[in-house]
Amino acid sequence: MPGRRGFWRAFLGEPVAAIAFVVLAVIALAALLAPWLGLPDPVRGSLVDRLQPPLTPGHPLGTDEFGRDLLSRVAWGGRVSLGIGFAAVGIAVAIGVTLGLVSGYVGGRFDFWTMRFIDMLMAFPYILLALMIVAILGPGLMNTMLAISIAGVPYYVRIARSSALSLRKREFVEAAEAAGASSARILLRHVLTNSLSPIVVAATLDVGWMIMAAAGMSFLGLGAQPPQAEWGVMLSNGRQFLRVAPWVSLVPGTMIFLVVLVLNLLGDRLRDLLDPRMVGR
C-alpha cells in the first residue's frame, strides 16, 4: 500500500465515499460535542412546546410529546447509539480475533473444541442469540451492548481463524519460528498484522449493523430506557404519535438509517481498496 497518506487519498478520492465520510464526521462530532453545543436539555422539556413540527423557531427538528427538543435529543442520543455500536464491535473484534488467531495457529484439540462451540453459537440466528444473552443478563443498556457484541464474536473467530490457518504455513512465519520467536510474538507481529485487512473491512461494515442491532434492542424495550435520549428508544416512543406527529419517530429513524448507510458506503469503499475478493456478509 502506498503509505498512509496515499491510502487516505485513494479512500476519499471517490466522491461518494468522501461525502459519506463528511456526513459521518458531522454526526459523530455533533454527538461528541453535544454538551458544549448550547442545545436545550435533552431530558427536560416544556409542555407548552409539545409536538412542535420541524422548522419551528428554536426547534429546527421539532419537539416530542414532552416538548423536548428533537435536535438536542438526536445529538445526545448519538452519543449512546454510536458509542454502543463502536464499543460492541470493539469487544467482538477483541474476543473474536484473539480466539480465532490462537485457534487457527495452535490447531489441535483447542481448535477443534473452539470451533465446535462457535458452530453451536452459529446455529442461532444473530438477533435470537443476542436476545438469549439479554434474557440471561437481564435487560438494560450495558447488557444489550454485551449481548450484541458476544453474538457477533463467532463471525470474527471465523475470519481470524481462516486467516491464521493460511498464514501458519507461510515461509515468513516458519522463518520466525525457526529463529526462536515465541508463539505470542509470532501471533502479534506476523499473523495478526497480515490478517488485518479482512478484519478491518468486516469491522467497518459491522459497526452500522451493530448500531442498528442496538437501536433495535432499545426499540424492543430491552436496551436503553426512557427518558434517556437514544435513537431506538426515541423511535419507539414516537410510535404513539404517528398520526399527529410522525416526525417524533421519523427524525431518530432517519438518523439510524443515515449512519448505517454511510457506514455501509465507507465499508464497501474500504473493501474495494483493501480486499477486493471479499464478499459482504
Added chain:
Amino acid sequence: MASYLIRRLLATLPTLLGVSVLVFLSMHLAPGDPALVMLGPKATATSLEALRGELGLDRPIHVQYLRWIGGVLSGDWGRSIQLKAGVLPLVWERLKATLLLSVAAMLIAVGTGIAVGVVSAVRAGTLLDRAAITTTLIGYSLPPFFLGIVLQVLLGLQLGWFPVTGMYRAGGGGELLDVLRHLVLPALTLAAGIGALLARMTRATMLEVLRQDYVRTAEAKGLTRRVVVLQHAFRNALIPILTIVGLQTGYVLGGAVLVEQVFSWPGIGTLAINAILARDFPLVQGVTLMVAFTYVFTNLLTDVAYTLVDPRISYQ
C-alpha cells in the same frame, strides 16, 4: 437420495444437541438463584420452593438437563410462569403466524431480489443498473423497525391502503383476504433488507458468470441473449445465490422479531420479548429452541436443494 437425506439428518444431531445444551444452560447462566430471578424479589418462600421443585433445581445439573430434554422430546416443554400455560402449545400457536410472515417475506425477497440482480448484471453500467445499486444500498441500510414505521405512515395512515397493525380486523374471523391485507406491510418490511442483499449478491455472481468462456461460446454459437442469460449463466449462478438464500433464513427469523413488534403481529417474536421482559425462562427457552431448530432445518433443506440444482454435487 434417501440414504443421503438420512446421513444429512444424522449430521445435524450434534448441532441440535449443542443448541439444546446452550438453551438449557441459559437459565442457569443468569446471575443469582434462577427461581428468584424468575419470580422476582417479592416472591414468597413457598412459591420459590414450589418453582424449584417444579423445575428440579435442587438436583445435579446433568440430571436437570436429562429431565428437561426428555420432556422436550416427549412434547412437555414446561409451563410458562407468566402465562400459566404449557410452553409448547403457546409457541406452536405463535409459530404459525411467524412462519406465514417469514415465508411471505422470503418469497417477495427472493422473487424481486434475484430479478433485480439479474437485470442489473445484464445491463451493467447503465442508468438502470446504477438505480438498482442505489436502491439496494438503501434497502439494506434501512433498519426494519424504521422502514415498518415509514410504511405504516405512508401506505397505512396517509393513503389508507393497508391496515397498520395486527393479523385480523377487530372482531374478524380471519378470512384469507383479511389476513393477506394485514400481511402486506409487515412482509414488505421484512423482505426489503433480504431482497436488497440478494439483489447485490445475484448481480455480483451473474457478472462473474457472464465473463466465463462457456457464456462466450454460447453467444458465439448464435444463441439468443435470453437463452444465454437464463439457461447458461443464471443456472450456474444459482448455487451461490441459493447459499445466500439459505443464510438469510436466519435473518428472516431474527428480523421477524423486530417487524412483529412494529406491526403487533401475533408471532413468536412478540411472545419472546414479553417472556424476556418478564424473565419467564421456560418460555424463553421454548421460543429459542423452536427458532434454532427451524433455522437448523432450513439450512438442511438448503443443502438438499443444492443437490437438486447442481447434479455435480454428489450425495457423498
